[in-house]
Amino acid sequence: MINHQSESDQVKTKSISDHSLVKSHTQSIKDIDLSVYRWAILLLYYLVVLVNGVPYEICVPISSFTANIYNVTLALVATASTVFMVMHPILSFVAAQTISNYGWASATNLGVILTIAGCAIKLLINQAGFIVLIIGQVLCGIGRPFILNSQASMAMSWFHPKTRIMIITLLNVVNTLSLVVSAQLPGIIFKGYNLQDDTDYENGRSRMQSLCLLEFYISLAILPSLLMLRSRPKEVPVKINKIERKRGMLKIMLRLFKNRNFVLLFIPFSLYFGILKAYLVIMELLMAPYKYKTDQVAGVGIRFHFHQLVG
Template structure:
């Protein structure tokens, strides 16, 4: 049994279990028999295969979400649309569909487990991708915008089954020493897919005639990346730690506890607003930058910087937090930084077409936003344990996606018409709205309460079990001498 005290256990088991004649110690129980009855925990290497499959699903889901955002003008030309506003709905519809898919997703994870949820996600993503191909190839190559939109809706229904799963998966397969890092890898692969979409779509589509073939190639790649999800193990033979073995509360009881938990409500507000703004900014970045003379490639690179820098910084921060567990401190630092970045975005969009300003602000914004995601997902579960992790992640992600859809609609409505504004068609009013709401989140982390009243319940349970096990091992070793 792999524990911190296993050397003592090995010494004790290798020696005689009978006391010497000179010893005054009395052996009451056979230590070998005592240890054989103790719970056994084990971390399996196969957990990484399941994590990679989950990452691939999230990459596909996000790539599909942002396929059309960086080439919105080409999409509008292909379908002979009067404006880019209908193209925005290709991203927005996925965000609004997300909460609908989250309801069956939570019950699938709770009743059937992560393997069933990932299989459902893979099927819906594949089907939705090929419906999109029909949407660009039908009608003698002229396509059907309605069919394309239907494919997006199917993808939107499949996205929760992969994006809500990381908290459930890490709780089942990983210990408290690696949950944040594992959750970061799985959850942040979703925006990684967005970065791929931001870069690949403009590269595939340099002119409108290339649009239909680009959708076909994305569907082929998506199908290949979804296949590993059908072959992951359903659950580990042995739990990795005590908190993973602890039974979780039923969904109805978990929901009642969540809506009365102040810390969960505060994190829900922060998570929904900041994830919502990331979703809206990623979807509209091309339309924000183009009026000032930036190209779609410039906008795509800016979106990629936002995501790639965020992924790198999160990869650095997550292992540190797995060891220090300084969740609240980081939340209180990152939220004001994110708000300041959204304020700075108002002033970086200028007709001078200086790329340094937008790129630097996007990099800082990505670093702060991305490192905050896995922290919020894992810290909330520490506070509400043993509430079902699939329910907490489903509610948080549903809030972020739904609010993101609302923000896109509002920001699109605040956009100047093509013959209004300076420059015409700019989104300065949208950026001001974004900054004001983001600034309103700054006080929220300080409503979480004092640190001494917060308990990391899963971490405490695992630490208490390890301490008790070490104590029992030491006692049995002494008694056998």
């Protein structure tokens, strides 16, 4: 009887101890005084996401103009947007491994360097030909997964759990906003342009140079991130699980695609996203027979992204 009571007391004591430990851990998370610097980190990261998305639709509203000015096929012009976006799924797992091994700030800064380099290379389009723009788009696209895939790690390292959903939601809004800016810039630069009035294409080349130069100046806005981004503060709001770092990327991928729910979500999302992006790439070609102006074509593209913002 005494032994039974003793065991019961031990179980009760252990339960109280465990509860106190959990409560203490929860309280310690709440009591962590987050660095004010987190807001600088957040604004810098928002700016990086915004700037990286700007080059995406550089040729979408002006596809036919670009094909004539640089004497290339419309298929090659469409490639400029396609290669930018296709780099994300191709390098997404590589980016995830880089973030895991070296921290999200280092991965993001790699994306920053690639974005600036890509925008800089495109400045040579009138000297080296349209292929230079493709190369620049590839570099910007390679940087994209290193930037976008860092958002969860950034939020986890610098913010309390209760605010992370809001932070990531706002990041998605900023990402969509960058595509709005991307669709608008070509329409603004080429507004009023007419191929019939530009037989030698000098005006068209000058406008394309101005567009690339504007993108390059915009990309310079994210240079401070190379010096100011930090992967984590002295006190992290929650303990980070490092077990995944020890596992091979191939095993993680296989485990992911064995998850039935993931596959069921992945397939329809991929189809929807692919169809939408394909439509945006050929949108100017579909509207060309109806004599729409470049700024009107850009406006149609913006409406798609605006609905994403509202949603």
